[in-house]
């Protein structure tokens with residue numbers, strides 16, 4: 335504290351991630367990777383508060399313009415609690431954190447990491463399996479677990495789905511979907527969202543947002559798109575969810591709810607690969623993969639298709655661009671600082687008792703009184 339008092343930091347980091355510019359590349363990866371492992375491990379133990387605390391500390395460090403060289407540099411920074419400071423200090427002194435090393439070596443972390451990476455398997459299921467003695471991919475197959483359709487697809491295409499999707503692959507899939515959409519209605523629009531819109535070169539899936547400039551004309555599009563893609567043999571698996579959002583007359587009850595109600599299709603896409611490139615990078619798993627699908631000239635890729643009416647498009651685009659932490663912080667900022675409720679459909683002003691319409695992301699930031707942060711700087 336005393337050391338801090340005399341220090342005037344030459345950079346300021348605002349408290350909410352949605353007030354900060356967070357680029358993809360930053361000089362403090364050593365620290366943020368460590369803190370995110372602790373965050374993930376806490377999540378595996380369903381300690382939401384602890385997980386968030388580590389993530390918040392990591393997120394602040396991602397916004398620092400300079401490489402941290404001393405704990406004195408932490409002075410005045412928000413959200414970096416005692417525990418995170420200890421971890422950072424140890425890394426500064428020893429190059430590694432013994433706590434993080436311990437987590438990485440732990441059987442539970444390793445098992446949960448593999449199990450939760452399977453499409454359709456969340457922390458709750460992975461935890462139950464772990465308690466039943468399942469440790470790896472092979473154990474799932476040999477234990478004869480009853481799997482959901484989604485998990486069956488996750489297991490079947492595990493090898494492909496655990497290798498990252500490249501930007502080139504994402505663009506290729508986007509083109510294919512665009513062609514299908516254009517054959518139905520040339521005015522309908524397909525936008526790539528998620529990590530790729532934030533400038534990431536690799537991702538775990540492809541997130542596509544579909545809309546139509548004429549309100550109401552987006553209804554029914556998804557079913558037709560699916561019919562076309564399916565008839566081309568491009569959908570290895572898919573599941574749809576209906577739109578359950580009706581224009582609200584009441585203020586949103588759950589301002590922090592992260593789930594949205596758009597019509598949506600979760601799919602596993604069959605992406606053709608140029609024959610000379612082979613299928614995918616090997617994954618480092620000690621488990622047998624003999625029962626999984628080994629692709630030769632194609633690769634399975636997770637693709638999410640989301641349909642938004644044009645009146646909600648700006649909110650949907652903002653909500654689906656992420657990062658997840660940036661979104662969480664936007665909602666928290668809206669609620670705690672502005673008495674507003676934000677989700678991927680709308681923004682409600684609790685003081686004026688009205689919904690604020692927006693046709694661009696810029697307008698939403700303006701409604702919230704926030705400087706506009708472009709997608710490439712939302713990597714919080």
Ligand code: DGT
Pocket residue numbers: 527528529530534536537538539540541592593594653654655656657658659661678
């Ligand atoms: P990735 O795919 O791992 O490279 O990284 P992202 O950032 O693309 O993450 P992803 O694909 O899980 O989600 C993209 C964004 O969409 C993320 O910021 C949160 C949001 N999102 C994902 N699922 C849902 C959902 O069910 N409802 C809402 N409202 N947003 C979602």
Ligand code: MG
Pocket residue numbers: 528529530537538539540541
């Ligand atoms: Mg994504």
